[in-house]
Amino acid sequence: MEKIRDAFEHIISKGSWLIKETSWERNDQEVRESQFTLGNGYLCSRGVLEEIPYDAHPGTYMAGLYDEAGSQVTEIVNLPNPINFKLIAQGEKVGVIAMDTISHNRVLDMQKGILKRRTVYATTNKERFDYQSLRFFSMANPHIGAMQIHFTPLDADADIIVETFTDTSMTNKGILSEGRKRHFEVNKFINVKNIDYVCVRTFQRKIGVGYANHLTVTNEGKSYGTSEKILRLYIKKGETATFTKIFTIHSTRDLGFRGRLERRGVASCAKAVKKGFERLLEEHIEAWRRKWDISDIDIRPDVNLQAALRFNIYHMIICSPPDSRSSVPARTLSGEGYRGHIFWDTEIFMLPFYIFTNPETAKRLLLYRYKTLPAARRNARERGYKGALFSWESADTGKEVTPEWHRDLDGKVIRIYTGKMENHIVADIAYAVNNYFIVTADEEFMLEAGLEIIFECARFWASRVEYNKNRDVYSIKNIIGPDEFHINVSDNAFTNVMARWNLVRAVQLCRNYQARDMRRFKKLVKRIKLRESEIENWARVSNRIPIRVDRNGIIECFNGFFKRKYMPIRELDHNFMPTLPKKISPRQLKTTQFVKQADTVMIFHLLPDSYPLSQRRKNFDYYDKRTLHKSSLSPSMCALTGWDAGSFDKAYHYFLFSLYGDIENKHGSTDGGIHAASLGGNWQMVFHAFAGIRIKGGVLTINPSLPREVNAIYLNIKFRKWVLGITVSKNKVKILPSSKDEPALRINIFGKSRGLRNGKVSVFESK
Ligand code: BGC
Numbered sequence: 187m188e189k190i191r192d193a194f195e196h197i198i199s200k201g202s203w204l205i206k207e208t209s210w211e212r213n214d215q216e217v218r219e220s221q222f223t224l225g226n227g228y229l230c231s232r233g234v235l236e237e238i239p240y241d242a243h244p245g246t247y248m249a250g251l252y253d254e255a256g257s258q259v260t261e262i263v264n265l266p267n268p269i270n271f272k273l274i275a276q277g278e279k280v281g282v283i284a285m286d287t288i289s290h291n292r293v294l295d296m297q298k299g300i301l302k303r304r305t306v307y308a309t310t311n312k313e314r315f316d317y318q319s320l321r322f323f324s325m326a327n328p329h330i331g332a333m334q335i336h337f338t339p340l341d342a343d344a345d346i347i348v349e350t351f352t353d354t355s356m357t358n359k360g361i362l363s364e365g366r367k368r369h370f371e372v373n374k375f376i377n378v379k380n381i382d383y384v385c386v387r388t389f390q391r392k393i394g395v396g397y398a399n400h401l402t403v404t405n406e407g408k409s410y411g412t413s414e415k416i417l418r419l420y421i422k423k424g425e426t427a428t429f430t431k432i433f434t435i436h437s438t439r440d441l442g443f444r445g446r447l448e449r450r451g452v453a454s455c456a457k458a459v460k461k462g463f464e465r466l467l468e469e470h471i472e473a474w475r476r477k478w479d480i481s482d483i484d485i486r487p488d489v490n491l492q493a494a495l496r497f498n499i500y501h502m503i504i505c506s507p508p509d510s511r512s513s514v515p516a517r518t519l520s521g522e523g524y525r526g527h528i529f530w531d532t533e534i535f536m537l538p539f540y541i542f543t544n545p546e547t548a549k550r551l552l553l554y555r556y557k558t559l560p561a562a563r564r565n566a567r568e569r570g571y572k573g574a575l576f577s578w579e580s581a582d583t584g585k586e587v588t589p590e591w592h593r594d595l596d597g598k599v600i601r602i603y604t605g606k607m608e609n610h611i612v613a614d615i616a617y618a619v620n621n622y623f624i625v626t627a628d629e630e631f632m633l634e635a636g637l638e639i640i641f642e643c644a645r646f647w648a649s650r651v652e653y654n655k656n657r658d659v660y661s662i663k664n665i666i667g668p669d670e671f672h673i674n675v676s677d678n679a680f681t682n683v684m685a686r687w688n689l690v691r692a693v694q695l696c697r698n699y700q701a702r703d704m705r706r707f708k709k710l711v712k713r714i715k716l717r718e719s720e721i722e723n724w725a726r727v728s729n730r731i732p733i734r735v736d737r738n739g740i741i742e743c744f745n746g747f748f749k750r751k752y753m754p755i756r757e758l759d760h761n762f763m764p765t766l767p768k769k770i771s772p773r774q775l776k777t778t779q780f781v782k783q784a785d786t787v788m789i790f791h792l793l794p795d796s797y798p799l800s801q802r803r804k805n806f807d808y809y810d811k812r813t814l815h816k817s818s819l820s821p822s823m824c825a826l827t828g829w830d831a832g833s834f835d836k837a838y839h840y841f842l843f844s845l846y847g848d849i850e851n852k853h854g855s856t857d858g859g860i861h862a863a864s865l866g867g868n869w870q871m872v873f874h875a876f877a878g879i880r881i882k883g884g885v886l887t888i889n890p891s892l893p894r895e896v897n898a899i900y901l902n903i904k905f906r907k908w909v910l911g912i913t914v915s916k917n918k919v920k921i922l923p924s925s926k927d928e929p930a931l932r933i934n935i936f937g938k939s940r941g942l943r944n945g946k947v948s949v950f951e952s953k
Contacts, residue, residue, distance in 0.1 A: 189424070190316045190338050190340070190424075190426070192304065192318065193318050193320075193336045193426075194302050194318060194320045197295075197298070197300070197302075197320070197467070198293060198295050198298075198300075198302055199295050199296075199297040199298060201489055201493070202489045202490075202492035202493040202496060203295060203296050203297035203298075203493070203496060204293050204294065204295055204296070204493065205221065205222070205293070205294040205296065205493065205497055205849065206291065206292070206293050206294075207222075207290075207291060207292040207293075208290075208291050209290055209291075210235075210282045210287055210290045210305075212239075212241065212283070214851075215239065215241055215242060216241075216242075216243050216857035217851045217856045217857050218233060218292075219232040219233045219234050219242065219243060219244075219245070219521075219857075220232060220233075220517075220520045220521050220848070220856050220857060220858070220859050220860055221233065221294065221497075221848060221849065221856065221860070222292065222294045222301055223245075223501070223504065223518070223519070223520035223521075223860070224299060224300070224301055224321065224322060224323045224504065225299075225323055225504035225505065225519055225520075226299075226323050226324060226325045226328040226504065227249060227328065227503075227504065227505065227506045227507055227508045228248065228249060228328030228329070228507075228508045229246060229247060229248040229249065229265075229323065229328070229435060229519065230245075230246075230247055230323070230504055230505060230518070230519035230520055231244075231245070231246045231247075231267075231268070231269060231323055231331070232244060232245035232246075232520060232521065233292075233294070233301055234267070234269055235281070235282060235303075236269055236270065236271035236272075236303075236319055236333070236335065237271065237272050237273070237279070237280060237281035237282070238267075238270060238272070238353070239281055239282055239283045240283055243359060243857075244264075244267035244269065244270070244353070244356060245264050245267075245356075245520070245521060245522065246264065246265040246266065246267055246268065246269075246356070246435075247262050247263070247264065247265065247519040247520075247522075247526065248263070248265060248395070248435075248437060248439075248519075249505075249507040249508060249509075249511075249512045249519065250439065250507065250509075250511045250512025250582050251263050251265070251388070251393060251395070251437065251439065251582075252391065252526065252581045252582045253369040253370075253388040253389060253390050253391050253393075254390045254391070255367075255369060255388070255389035255390040256364075256367045256369070256389070257358070257361075257364055257367060257525070258361075258364065258589045258590065258591070259525065259579075259587040259588070259589045260525070260581040260582070260583075260585075260587045261358060261369075261522070261525035261526055261527075261581075262358075262515060262519075262522060262525060262526020262527075262581075263358070263369040263370065263388055264356050264357060264358045264359075264369070264522065265356065265370070265386070265395055265435075266352045266353055266354040266356055266370075266384065266386055266395070266397060267352070267353040267356050268331055268352050268353075268397055268399065268431075268433045268435065269321065269331075269333060270350060270351065270352070270353040271319075271333070271335060271348070271349075271350045271429070271431070272348070272349040272350065273317075273337065273346055273347070273348055273349075274346060274347040274349075275309065275313075275315055275337075275339070275344050275345070275346045276309050276311070276313060276344055276345060276346075277345075278309050278310065280307060280315060280317065280337075282305065285307040285308065285309060286307060286308040286309075286310075287305060287306075287307060288306040288307065288308055288314065289304075289305065289306045290303075290304075290305040290306075291303070291304055291305075292304075294500075296496050296497060296500040297474065297475075297478060297496075298322075298470070298471045298474050299322055299323070299325055299470065299471075299474045299500075299504070300320060300321065300322045300467075300470075300471075301320070301321050301322070302318075302319070302320045303317075303318065303319045303320070304316070304317070304318045305317045305318075306340075312341070313339065313340075313341045313342050313344070314339075314340040314341050315337065315338065315339055315340060315344070316336075316337070316338040316340055316426075317335070317336075317337055318335065318336040318337075319333065319334065319335045319336070320333070320334050321333035321334070322467065322470050324466060324469065324470045324473070325470050325473035325474050325477065326466075326469035326470050326472065326473040327458075327469070328508060329434045329435055329436055329454060330432070330433070330434050330454070330458050330466060331432075331433050331434075331435065332430070332431065332432045332433070332458075332463055332466050332467070333430075333431045334428065334429070334430045334431070334463055335428070335429040335430075335431075336426050336427075336428050337421065337426065337427050337428075337429070338421070338424065338425065338426040338427075339421055339422075339423050339424075339425075340423070340424070341423065342423050343420060343421065343422050343423050344420070344421050344423075345418070345420055346418070346419055346420075346421060346427075347416065347417070347418050348403075348416070348417050348418075348419070348429065349415065349416050350401060350415065350429070350431060351382065351384075351399070351415040352382070352384045352397040352399055352433070354370075354372050354384060354386060355368075356368070358522055359522050361522075361525065361589075369388050369389055369390075370386040370387055370388045370389065370395070371386065371387055371389065372384065372385070372386050373385055373386065373387045373394075374396075374448065376448070377413050378452050379452075379456070380400055380411040380412055380413045381398050381399065381400050381413060381452050381455050381456060381459075382398070382399045382400070382413040382415070383396065383397070383398045383399070383448060383451055383452055383455075384396070384397045384399075385397075385447060385448065385451075391582075393437055393438055393439055394437060394438040394447050395435065395436070395437045395438075396435070396436050396437070396447040396448055396450075396451040397433060397434070397435055397451070398433060398434045398451035398452050398454070398455035399413075399431065399432075399433040399455065400413070400431070400432050400433070400455055400456075400459045401413070401414075401429060401430070401431050402428075402429070402430040402432075402459070403417065403419070403427065403428070403429055404427065404428040404429075404430075405419055405421060405425075405427040405428075406422070406425065411459070430463050432455065432458050432459050432463065432466070433455065434451055434454045434455045434458060435451075436450050436451050436454070439511070477503050479902070480543050480544065480902050480904065480909070481499055481502075481503060481539075481543045481544070482496070482499065482901070482902075483495055483499065483869075483872055483873070483899060483900070483901045484898075484899065484900040484901065485872065485896055485898075485899050486896065486897050486898045486899075487896075487897055488895055488896070491845070491895065491896075494845045494846055494849055495845065495868070495869075495872060497848070497849055498845065498864075498865045498868045498869060499539075499865075499869065501518055501520070501848075501860045501862075501865050502518075502536060502539055502540075502862075502865050502866065502869070504518070504519070505518035505519045505520070505862065506540065506544065506547045506550075506551075507547075507550060507551070507554070508550075509550060510549075510550040510551075510553035510554045510556075510557060511554065511557065511582070512528075512554060512582065513528045513532050513551050513554040513555070513580070514528065514531070514532045514536060514551065514862050515527060515528055515859075515862065516528070516529050516531050516859075516861075516862055516863065517858055517859025517860060517861065517862060518859055518860045518862045518865075519859075520859040520860045521857065521858045521859020521860070522858060522859065523855065523858030523859040524579070524858075525581075525587075525589075526581065527579040527580060527581055527587055527588075528554075528579070528580045528581065529578065529579060529580075529611070529863075530610070530611045530614040530615075531819065531862050531863035531866070532551055532862065532863075532866075533551075533552075533555075533611075533614050533615050533617070533618035534614050534617070534618065534788075534792070534863075535819065535822070535862070535863035535864070535865075535866035535867045535870070536862060536863065536865065536866030537551060537552075537618050537621065537622070537866070538621065538866065538869070538870055538873070538874075539865075539866050539869045539870070539873075541621060541622050541625045541626065542625060542873070542879075542903045542904060542905070543902075543903065543904065544904075545622070545625070545626045545628070545904055548622050548626075549622065549626075549628065549631055552615075552618060552619055552622055552631070552635065552636070552639070553635060555576065555584075555615050555619075555639060556634075556635035556638070556639060557584070558576070558577075558580060558583065558584020559574055559584075559638070559639065559642060560584070561577065561583055561584030561585050562574035562575055562576045562577070562584060562612075562642070563642065564585075565577060565585075565586055566646055566649075569606075571646055571649040571650055572645045572646060572648070572649040573641075573642040573643060573644065573645025573646035573647075573648070573649060574612065574639070574642035574643055574645070574646055575609065575612060575646050576611050576612050576615050576643075577605070577611075578604050578605050578608045578609075578611055579604075579605060586605050587605075588602060588604055588605025589602065589605075590602065590605075594772045594773070595766060595772045595816060596771065596772050598772070598773075600773075603666060603673050603674065604666055604670060607664055607665050607666040607673065607674060608665075608666040608667075608670070609646075609650065609662075609665060609666075609681065610665075610667060610668065610678070610680060610681040610684055610685075612643045612646050612647070612685075612688070613643060613647070613681070613684035613685050613687065613688040614684065615639060615643060616639060616640045616643040616644070616688045616691065616692075617684065617687065617688070617792060619632075619635075619636045619639050619640055620636075620640065620691055622636070623636055624881050624884060625881060625904075625905060625906070626904075626906060627906045632695075633704075633706045633707065633710070637695060637699070637707070637710060638710060638714060640688070640691060640692050640695060641692055641695075641696075641714060641716060642714070643688050643692075644688050644689050644691075644692035644693075644724050645720070647662075647685040647688055647689055647727070648689065648720070648723055648724055648727050650662060650685070651685075651727055651731065657732070658730060659730045659731070659732045660727050660730045660731050660732075661676055661677050661731075661732060661745075662676070662677055662678070662681055662682055662685060662731070663676045663677075664676075665677075665678050665681055665744075666678070667679070667680045667681050667743070667744060667785050668680055668782075668783055668784065668785040668788065668819070669743060669781040669782045669783060669785040670782050670783075670817075671775040671776055671778075671780060671781060671782045671816075672743075672744060672747075672776050672781075673776065675744040675745065675746070675747075676744060676745040676746075677732055677733075677734065677744055677745040678743065678744040678785070679733055679734070679741045679742060679743055679744065679785075679786050679789065680743075680785050680786055680788055680789055682731045682732065682733055683733060683789045683793065683796075684789075684792070685731060686728045686731045686733075687793060689724045689725070689727055689728035689731075690724075690725075690728045692721075692724055693721055693724050693725045693728070696716075696721050736748065738804060739800070739801040739804050739805070740804060740805055740808050741786050741789070741805055743781060743785055743786050743809075747779065748779075750776075750777060750778055750779045751777055751778045751779065752778070752779045752812070753767060753770075753778055753779070753780065754811065755767075755811060755812075755814070761843055761852055762839065762843075763815055763821075763843060764813070764814045764815060766814060766816070767780075779812045780812055780813075780814050781809065781812050781813050781814070782813075782814060782816045782817055782820070783813065783814075783815060783816065783817035783819050783820035783823075784809075784813065784819065784820045784823035784824050784827065785809070786805060786809055787805060787806055787809050787823065787824065787827040788823050788827070790802045790805070790806075790827050790830060790831075791823060791826045791827050791830070791874075794830065794880070795882065799831070799832075802827070802830060802831045803831040803832060803833075805831075806824075806827050806828055806831040806833055807831075807833070810824065810828070810833070810836065815840075818844070818847055818853045818855075818861035818863065818864045819861075819863045819864065819867065821840040821841070821843050821844035821847070821864070821867075822840070822841065822844040822863075822864050822866075822867025822868050822870065822871055823867055824836075824837070824840045825837045825838070825840035825841040825844060825867075825871050825875070826867070826870060826871055826874065826875055828840060829841075829871070829875040829891065830875065834893070837875070838893050838895075841868070841871050844864050844867060844868050844871075845868045845871075847861060847864050847868075848860045848861055848864070848865075872899065873901070875891060876890065876891060876892055876893060876896060876899060876914075877890055877899050877901065877912070877914045878890040878891050878914070879903065879912070882934070885932070885933060885934050885939075886905050886931075886933040886934070887933065887934040887935070888912070888914070888919050888921075888933065888934070888935045888936075889935070889936060889937065890914040890915075890916075890919065892914070892915070892916055897915060897916070898913060898914065898915040899912075899913070899914045899915075900912070900913045900914075905931075906928075907925045907926070907927050907928050908923050908924065908925045908928065908931055909923075909924050909925070910922070910923050910924075911923075911924075917951055917952045918949060918950070918951050918952075919935050919936070919949070919950045920947060920948070920949045920950075921933075921935075921942060921947070921948050921949075921950075922945075922946075922947045923942045923943070923944055923945070923946075923948075924944060924945055925944050928944060929943065929944050930942065930943050930944065931944075935950045936950060936951075936952040936953075938950075
């Protein structure tokens with residue numbers, strides 16, 4: 187190693203752009219694979235070691251590519267693995283398990299979206315080898331991936347065998363008792379001009395995915411392309427052999443029909459090979475630079491905090507889908523947790539990040555919901571309701587795919603009812619549409635899809651409520667709120683508040699558009715058969731959805747919650763987070779006031795102006811004593827509501843726990859993929875709470891509240907036709923607004939209305 191240079195060091199970024207692995211720990215293998223996932227939205231590939239050690243779980247997932255064959259419900263397909271490179275040197279397998287690993291390190295360069303590795307091995311005869319690799323999935327052309335490996339025998343000439351091909355033996359990890367399962371068959375294997383082409387087809391959806399793969403070998407000053415899957419070569423001591431693998435991946439979902447798949451795959455691979463590894467890498471890095479220009483948040487001075495924040499943003503960038511045929515799965519595209527299903531995690535937790543940095547992506551995510559409206563309407567109809575009942579768990583078609591069975595916190599298999607009862611997702615989606623609209627003012631989207639979603643959701647609530655004559659209220663019964671410990675309850679406050687908001691907003695929007703007398707709006711009203719009496723009914727129902735509040739202003743989580751048993755949280759784990767009380771089993775939790783995750787308090791984050799500060803504080807304190815945070819969604823939301831309520835230390839503690847959640851595997855489940863919602867929740871904490879950026883009454887407001895640990899935050903945001911460069915420090919806000927069309931913008935800073943001029947830096951200080 188002494189004399190062998192690090193072939194890729196000059197490419198790698200510095201400091202807080204990197205996440206490092208400095209040794210190989212077998213137990214952490216799958217966690218690292220999730221963390222080191224590479225991707226470009228079109229597909230993601232887990233950060234496996236190229237030799238695929240025993241117990242590794244290579245994962246290649248394409249946005250929206252699901253299949254149903256052989257599993258309880260539709261699931262994301264684990265496709266063939268293109269990152270597969272096996273070496274045998276002097277008769278011994280080169281790899282972290284088979285050989286002595288003298289040193290090993292990997293670096294995920296988040297700025298450039300690349301994974302670099304260097305490992306030094308020794309054989310049983312103490313002959314050492316230097317192994318270096320670098321790979322990326324192009325952000326410039328999402329169909330292209332590339333990997334380069336440098337291999338140097340350090341002590342003696344080496345006889346090596348290389349085995350590399352697209353590994354089609356991949357399976358999905360079975361959940362519960364399903365066992366491992368493959369979702370595709372191989373239906374073509376050909377070789378054209380040194381390009382190895384493999385096509386697989388999913389069993390049930392019949393989607394074809396084609397891999398074209400080319401290998402260039404450089405040894406003893408000679409370079410040659412080959413499509414051999416197994417080759418043998420001799421490498422002189424101290425000499426480096428280089429292997430460059432360039433591959434392309436296409437699917438019939440993009441191209442329409444199979445014949446073109448093969449032609450396209452082979453032609454694009456040949457073109458990429460011609461361009462060469464270095465040029466492809468340059469283009470990829472440049473595309474990443476453009477992504478970060480708008481998405482990065484520069485937070486000072488703690489470099490660890492900075493790196494952790496970038497890790498959260500990085501994962502949101504790589505899983506943002508390229509079109510509106512899919513959305514972000516609960517574990518992104520980095521693992522098979524929750525079978526790749528799509529939940530409210532996207533709309534409530536992640537969407538704000540996309541809205542403010544990449545509104546095109548935000549729009550695509552909402553259009554995905556629009557495309558699944560027919561399925562949502564069917565769901566509602568089948569259960570005797572009107573309007574749209576969006577599925578609690580959704581995949582490619584929007585059909586309800588929540589499984590019937592799951593493992594509980596103690597490992598016992600239990601029946602699950604969320605698919606039937608966790609209906610708040612309907613209002614969450616309507617809320618997200620509105621959120622997108624107030625930031626972007628994208629009227630076209632509203633007329634095309636947004637209004638229809640909000641109206642169909644309102645329709646659902648108006649039919650979902652049950653009238654109680656005695657109390658003259660409309661209750662929502664047989665419901666599950668975000669707190670999934672209590673199933674089949676009545677009037678979950680979060681659900682009721684959101685349903686009420688949905689109805690009120692639908693009425694407002696109807697009235698606004700009616701007043702404008704727009705032809706397109708009238709057409710929509712006609713198409714969805716929206717009658718005046720229905721709108722009036724929405725207004726009537728919304729006024730009578732009950733929210734129970736006690737004498738002290740505490741909102742009752744659901745009807746009867748106050749009567750459940752209160753048990754103080756006595757024990758904290760090593761992360762200082764509550765542990766499940768030993769005395770009671772998970773099934774008994776429903777008899778207590780323990781809540782699984784942020785539930786009632788989320789109301790204050792989503793509708794911040796609806797309740798006075800004193801009430802928000804009391805509720806935060808009350809529910810904080812009862813929240814067990816048994817979902818990764820919980821800490822970031824409690825951080826947001828706690829910060830707002832002035833519980834700064836507690837909120838900061840939840841924030842840090844959540845921010846480092848996947849970097850340190852704090853939830854213990856990062857092996858199954860990165861927790862999407864918490865990525866978004868953490869971003870919101872920095873954006874809404876620390877930088878203090880929110881929209882109030884249609885106006886952008888900035889009211890920073892930096893923690894002790896942070897001196898300054900610098901970020902760019904998109905707001906309507908503007909890009910705003912914002913620097914926030916303790917008592918100061920500096921803004922550089924730019925717009926192609928607008929001369930001036932009015933916003934609210936430190937509670938005062940301020941005018942900004944295009945291209946002119948303005949600085950505001952709080953008194
Ligand atoms: C949480 C849900 C969440 C789902 C997927 C569950 O454990 O309770 O709120 O949507 O995980 O992340």
